[in-house]
Amino acid sequence: MEHTHTLHCVNCHVMASRRVEPAESADGGRLAVRVEDKFVKIRNVKLDGRTEGAVDSREKLLEFCFDYCYWSVDRADPHYASQEEVFQDLGVSVLSGASEGYNVCLFAYGQTGSGKTYTMMGTPDSMGLTPRICQVRWLINTQLSFLEIYNERVRDLLKGGEQKKRATLRVREHPEKGPYVQDLSSHVVSDCKQAIDLLEEGIANRITAATHNHDASSRSHAIFTIQYTQAILENNLPSETVSKINLVDLAGSERADPHYCRDRLTEGSNINKSLVTLGIVISALAQNSQMSSSCQSINSVASEGDGSTVGSHSSSLSGGGGGRRHCFIPYRDSVLTWLLKDSLGGNSKTIMIATVSPSASSYNETLSTLRYAAHARNIVNKPRVNEDASVRLIRELREEIDRLKSMLLSFEMQRNPSPSLSDERDGNLSEIVLQNELKVTQGRHTCLHLPV
Amino acid sequence: MASFNSNEWRAICDKFTNAQNLTEIESRNDKENDPFRSKYKARELLREIYCSLKNFEAGEGEEEGGGESGEQRPTEQPVDGQREDLFGQGFSGDSPAGLRAARLGAVEYYLGVNHVDTEELSAGQEHLMNCMKLLERCRVSSPNVSLFIQVRNQLGILWAGRDETETAQGFLETAESIYQRYMKEDGSPPTDMTEYFAAEENLLTHQERIKRFELAYTHTMYYLAQVYKNLGQTERAATYCHTTLQRQLQLNQFTPMEWALNAATLSQYYITKGRYMEGRHCLSAATVISDLAGEVPSEAAAQENETESERREHLRQKRAEIARCWIKYCLNLLQDAKKQLEDNIGELDTDRQEELKRARRREEEEEEKGRKSALLFGSEDTFDSIASIEEKVMCLFPLDFTEARSVFLVGQNHVTQAKDYFQMDGYVTDHIEILQDHSALFRSLAFFEEDLERRCKMHKRRVDMLEPICNDLNAQYYLMIRRQLMFELAETYNEMMDLKLALANRQADTQSLDNHTIKKFNHLCSASAKYFQMFLDSLCSPEGKFPERLEEEVLRPALVARFRVARLHSRLISTSPTVQLDNLNKSLENYKYVVQYCEANPEAGAAVETELELSKEMVGLLPLKINRLNARMDSNN
DSSP, rough: TTTTTTTTOOOOOOOOOEOOOOOOOTTTTTEEEETTTTTEEOOHHHHHHTTTOOOSSSSSSEEEEEEEEESSOOOOOOTTTOOHIIIIIIIHHHHHHHTTTTTTEEEEOOOOTTTTHHTTTTEETTOHHHHHHHHOOOOOEEEEEEEEEEETEEEEETTTTTTTTTTOOOEEEEETTTETTTOOEEEEEEHHHHHHHHHHHHHHSSSSSSSOOOOTTSEEEEEEEEEEEEEETTTEEEEEEEEEEEEEEEGGGGGSSSOOOOOOOOOOOOTTTOOTTTTHHHHHHHHHHHHHHOOTTTSSSSSOGGGGGHHHTTTTTOSSSSSOOOOOOOOOHHHHHHHHHHHHHSEEEEEEEEEEEEBBGHHHHHHHHHHHHHHHHTTOOOOOOOOOOOHHHHHHHHHHHHHHHHHHHHHHOOOSSSSSGGOTTOOHHHHHHHHHHHHHHTTOOOOOOOOO | OTTHHHHHHHHHHHHHEEEEEEEHHHHHHOTSSTTTHHHHHHHHHHHHHHHHHHHHHHHOOOOOOOOSSTTSSOOOOOOOOOOSTTTTTSBOSHHHHHHHHHHHHHHHHHHHHHHHHHTHHHHHHHHHHHHHEEEHHHOTTTTTTHHHHHHHHHHHHHHTTOOOOHHHHHHHHHHHHHHHHHHHHTOOOOOGGGGGSOOGOOOOHHHHHHHHHHHHHHHHHHHHHHHHHHTHHHHHHHHHHHHHHHHHHHOOOOOOHHHHHHHHHHHHHHHHHTTTTHHHHHHHHHHHHHHTTOOOOOHHHHHHHHHHHHHHHHEEEEEEEHHHHHHHHHHHHHHHHOOOOHHHTBBBOOHHHHHHHHHHHHHHHHHHHHHHOOOOOOOOOHHHHHHHTTTTSSSOOOOOHHHHHHHHHHHHHHHHHHHSSSTTTBOOOOOOOHHHHHHHHHHEEEEEEOHHHHHHHHHHHHHHHHHHHHSSTTTTTHHHHHHHHHHHHHHHHHHHHHHHHHHHHHTTTSSOOOHHHHHHHHHHHHHHHHHHHHHHHHHHHHOOOOSOOOOHHHHHHEEEEHHHHHHHHHHHOOOOHHHHHHHHHHHHHHHHHHHHHHHGGGGGGGHHHHHHHHHHHHHHHHHHHHHHHHHHHHOOO
16 A cells, blocks of 8 residues: 555655656667756657657647756766765755754655665765765764665664564554654664664665666665754753654655556455455545545634624534544555654655656656656645634623623713622622623722622 | 467467466565566567467468557557447457457557556557557457457556546546447357467356456446546546445455445545435445454464464454444534534524424435435345444434434444554554544534533543543654644633533522632633643744744644633633732733734734634723723722
């Protein structure tokens, strides 16, 4: 089920940038992608090359705008973006976000062979973002962990010695510790050499596969987590804050397609008996319909207090009294989403890198990655606070304001106290509460005499 | 195949069987670092078969012109359904030319699927389109109809995956109409593609043919559901999902727990649409079918062996999830009923209640009618069990306490069931979500309760279940959950305060108020204010500073919390003028915040229109009140 929610939750400040990697140019190196400033332009070369007349009117050149775009195809190219350049833009903002106390999450998304791992991890002679981030000066108590998720199973990439067994780890939530992977090893490091050694050890343990598209395609999602403690002053008292950086190398986007599910032979499931992914479709349906039934969130709804408009009021507020129907979607978040929960919501910053192959033969896949990334920029999925309809409260307050006003008015006009509220022994609590305010306004007595 | 000698033909058949075996069985054992090994092998075999068939065709003469990819047509983006009549023109499926085209088409089809499976989508598309071209020369009939449908299924899902939804829709809708027309006009059990390459003695039974053909059409339904979903046609998408589930059950092509979970999820779609009869039907079917998955292994058995342990985990989790779907059913039904019945201050409107009760009879008749026309699940042996579960809970709005209580109790049972699996330790978020639902069930039931004392006790139950959790959770990891709990606790205490007040008002006729009641009132009032304040504090930066600009998603809650804190402070009862003054000043300060924030951020005003208007009034009125209190204190001294 890794396709469903993986990227739907990129919900913070999404900054998309892309990295274009040389692909095996099976078609003689014809390029379909160009990068100009913040735009990626993609041309359907197949259409283009056709004889005149047969060309249909379909869009031939599409443009996508991102915060950063990089061209890393040909080192000789004057616009070639080096790993260092990418680090200066993205890596530095990861580090500064973390030092401000945010949880930072950096994703790479794209088709197999488009260079996700190259961007995130790099090669020995061309270091990627993760090792570069590891090279910065360490703060106190830095801990590293490295895991991969393959077919929704979590494995520790840094459990030396027991590699053969590769036990599946359970993800759990603890009331005090938060979400965690049970038995995941955590490694305290004191310098960047140790960090890079661990990173390399983990990379070597990842599952890669040779496919015809790519000779070392990453089959799994990998999360490299750096957690460190900083000393801060809280209310002028020394205190510690824990920052977390998650660097995520997603599996090829063919396997993370969030929109469509085809039935494949997945482990243990028998295609002749079941439609493996029907559930994903139905959940999406229920989810969409829940969202559309509540398209007016509590934030977009102006509150109404008048009794006359109470109908429309109560039907637009969320929560117990509202018209929003909350349902339960039993499909678990993918393990990836689940683990990154505290990085994706609340106090966190998310950066997404989309990688595409410039080769004409990947036109359709590239287009789909670009569309996805452009779309991800707009995904906002922040949880909302539910609120009861406070119709009664508002009505009461309105009445009170009216009373206060008329009292004031009559007081102003008569310049003397009204005798009507002299009976302090009225035992009605409502009245007492009311008088509590009225009497003050009227200035008759210094205090309220309560019956004992 | 006259021109193949029987040995040649047998060799082709064997290759085909091997390719199938590699694709479907051996590929499952491929290593993670070489995941397509068997599929690549199968691809080679398919290519060889293709060449043999082509050679044979060349030997036969080229009378119909080649169907191969070398044709002059541009490989433009394909659109299906151009041909007027797939049934009327072309070779008949069982003519030699028709059979040849179908065989070659089938090989192209398998090559296409093979490429798609191995992540070479563009190549896969080309093969599938070759298959389409070969079929163009044939007319739909029993020997080839399955291929006609399946190649469109594949192209449909391929284009759908690229977000070319309309293209996908074209292929899939054509597949749908081919099926329908075929079933209407012919309906005989169609040849399965595998039979093109099977020896006489290995041909399939009619039953097996039907099964495979129907399964292909179930996939069409399933893929169309996705297409309609992505086109935003949710109603239609839901119908196709429903049909898919129904067909799986009828044709006995399902895994029980998976089916049950899907039906339970579909119920949630119906619930959000307010269609409780359909929702209840899906849930009842889910409960019945999930039982087919068997008994949960005991804890002892699970400790002994890992498979049993995983099975135990799986069954318990899925059943707990179905229980959670039931909770939502009960909760939404109660809440919707409440909405129907409440007056303008959220109390039960008895006139409305009478009116709805009178209308009930009519609704009951409609329910019967609706049942008959709805898409029902069930095979002969499950139909009755599903119906008997449906009878246990109503699907019309409960209109009085007794009815509401019956819905509440069903919900509460499912709460117990769900909590049994989703325990606090290990499933914090799930556990709390269930508790929140439980609290909401009490809240809805309280609406129907006429006895104020008992109503107050129901709210007390809510506080008791939420308060300890709210205070114990790690504030960093569970920030959002805690915020929700704080808001809910604040509102619950407020509700209890109002009820205490109403009760006191009733009693006051016969006996005088005592200090105890006032203390109680003040306690509830302060508790409510405390939780609103706690919510506001949770928005502060690590240094304890309240944000100058509120994030969009907390804008309204934060301003509402301020507004309500203001109101609560002015309601506290005190005999001491100093304390009164203090409370009024706190109240004013919070009203002022709302006004000033909206002045500084004019766009915020729209989110809290009423609160802002009232706050402005109070900011105008309260200072006068405070001045008078001050003046009076001075004069008394």
